[in-house]
Amino acid sequence: MTQQRGKRPLPVRPEGSFHPAPSADGVIAGGFIFLGAIRGAGETTEEQARSAFETIKSLLAPAGAGLEDVVRVTVYYQDMAYRSELQKVWVEYFPENPPARVAVGVANASNSPGGTSRFVMEVVALEP
Numbered sequence: 713m714t715q716q717r718g719k720r721p722l723p724v725r726p727e728g729s730f731h732p733a734p735s736a737d738g739v740i741a742g743g744f745i746f747l748g749a750i751r752g753a754g755e756t757t758e759e760q761a762r763s764a765f766e767t768i769k770s771l772l773a774p775a776g777a778g779l780e781d782v783v784r785v786t787v788y789y790q791d792m793a794y795r796s797e798l799q800k801v802w803v804e805y806f807p808e809n810p811p812a813r814v815a816v817g818v819a820n821a822s823n824s825p826g827g828t829s830r831f832v833m834e835v836v837a838l839e840p
Contacts, residue, residue, distance in 0.1 A: 738771055740775060745836070745837040746835070747836075751833075755828075756797070758800060779806065781837040783838055784813070786813070789815060791830070
């Protein structure tokens with residue numbers, strides 16, 4: 713992958729990380745780490761949220777970053793009713809000084825029609 717204007721891919725693709733689209737799990741640019749299309753596995757919103765946050769941690773770690781470096785999260789919800797369930801897990805992973813968050817309702821949060829994803833996240837973190 714060629715670097716453009718200081719943009720570079722994340723150093724390592726964590727085991728089990730998979731993007732069905734022809735895109736990177738994340739990129740580093742301008743002092744920030746950008747992660748896209750983070751979904752979690754599981755049957756409940758809480759299970760999916762824990763899985764998603766663990767994925768975020770595993771994607772940030774090779775760049776030397778952690779959840780404490782996250783400055784913004786955009787959550788695209790399949791149904792806005794899932795917000796309260798995700799909130800329970802959010803406070804476990806961000807107990808103090810949480811990042812800014814935006815919630816958006818969408819028609820399909822899955823990466824394929826009929827999928828079971830209840831949300832998808834975009835994450836912006838500071839590069840340490």
